[in-house]
Amino acid sequence: AQRVTQPEKLLSVFKGAPVELKCNYSYSGSPELFWYVQYSRQRLQLLLRHISRESIKGFTADLNKGETSFHLKKPFAQEEDSAMYYCALSFNSGGGADGLTFGKGTHLIIQP
Amino acid sequence: DAMVIQNPRYQVTQFGKPVTLSCSQTLNHNVMYWYQQKSSQAPKLLFHYYDKDFNNEADTPDNFQSRRPNTSFCFLDIRSPGLGDAAMYLCATSRGGGYEQYFGPGTRLTVT
Numbered sequence: 001a002q003r004v005t006q007p008e009k010l011l012s013v014f015k016g017a018p019v020e021l022k023c024n025y026s027y028s029g030s031p032e033l034f035w036y037v038q039y040s041r042q043r044l045q046l047l048l049r050h051i052s053r054e055s056i057k058g059f060t061a062d063l064n065k066g067e068t069s070f071h072l073k074k075p076f077a078q079e080e081d082s083a084m085y086y087c088a089l090s091f092n093s094g095g096g097a098d099g100l101t102f103g104k105g106t107h108l109i110i111q112p
Numbered sequence: 113d114a115m116v117i118q119n120p121r122y123q124v125t126q127f128g129k130p131v132t133l134s135c136s137q138t139l140n141h142n143v144m145y146w147y148q149q150k151s152s153q154a155p156k157l158l159f160h161y162y163d164k165d166f167n168n169e170a171d172t173p174d175n176f177q178s179r180r181p182n183t184s185f186c187f188l189d190i191r192s193p194g195l196g197d198a199a200m201y202l203c204a205t206s207r208g209g210g211y212e213q214y215f216g217p218g219t220r221l222t223v224t
Contacts, residue, residue, distance in 0.1 A: 004154070032210075043116075044155075044202065044215040086154070090210075093160060094167040097143045098209045102154035 002027040004089050006103035013077050014111050021072040021106045023061075023087030032090040033063055033070040034100070039083045047072075047085070057081070077110045084108075115139070116216035118203050124222045125193050133188040133219045135203030144186040145213065146178060147202040155202055161186060162208065190221075198223045 003026045013019055025031060035047040048056045050063040050070060061072045070087060086105045093099030117136045125131040135144065143162050147155040159168045161180040175197070177189045190197055203216040 009152075043217045046212050049212075092209070093157060093169065095160070095162040095165045096209050097145075097160050097162045097167065097206065099145065099157040099160065099169070100147075100155070100213060101157070104152065104154045 002089050002091050002101045004087050004101050004103040006085075006087055006106050008106045009104070010107045010109070012109040012111060015079055016076050019072075019074045019077045019081065019108065019110075021085050021087075021108065023070045023072065023103060025068050025070065025087075025089050027068075027089055027091070029091070031063070031065070031068075032098075033061070034088045034090065035059070035061055035070075035072050036086045036088055036102075037083050038086070044086070079110045079112060082108060082110045116203055116205055116214050118201075118216035118219050120219060121217060122220050122222070124224060125190075126224055127195065128192050131190050131193055131221070133190075133201050133203075133221070135186045135188070135216055136184050137205045137214075138184070139205055139214060140183060141205035141214070142208050143206045144180060145204040145206070146186070146188050147204065149200040149202060149218075151199075158188075193221070193223045195223050197221065 005024045033050045037047040038044045059074045087103040088100040090098040119134045145160040146158045149155040158172045180186045200218045202218045204213040206213045
């Protein structure tokens with residue numbers, strides 16, 4: 001079965017410092033990885049996905065199949081980045097749809 | 113705005129008393145998902161509908177059922193809630209496999 005691991009429950013960094021949120025996965029098939037973000041009092045929303053290879057809000061993530069990792073990075077943290085971040089792996093849940101297996105999430109706090 | 117709506121946002125039920133959670137969408141998406149998220153845990157897929165086709169995850173308890181009377185609405189029924197079913201229940205929609213999932217705000221279920 002697939003698994004997503006986010007080793008840090010809480011990560012606190014100062015504004016302007018680099019941020020790296022770690023994510024490791026295990027999956028027998030070809031992985032499709034996502035980062036979802038949940039700001040305070042808001043719903044879970046997609047931040048980025050590995051196949052798009054784009055930068056959103058200054059965040060990037062590279063899929064490393066050798067290390068089975070998909071770490072989220074930002075060179076200079078901003079206070080508005082404070083949120084809960086979930087790494088997720090897409091899997092075929094049958095019937096033409098893909099379910100998501102989530103990690104437990106990392107609470108990112110940006111200190112002023 | 114097109115969106116995913118969940119009602120109620122908070123639901124309290126008694127041990128063993130059937131409860132129904134509601135999800136509606138204005139996105140006209142083919143797929144509707146239900147996830148369960150217990151405290152400090154990752155969201156876990158329970159089941160999904162692709163149009164009228166129901167797909168149950170193998171480890172979803174029989175106590176959990178779902179109905180989708182039309183494209184816009186999907187319901188989660190818990191036949192006999194136990195204390196261990198207290199959780200946040202998230203509804204999500206997507207166009208299908210490979211597409212982004214859009215999440216509702218969730219319903220927090222308390223079992224007394």
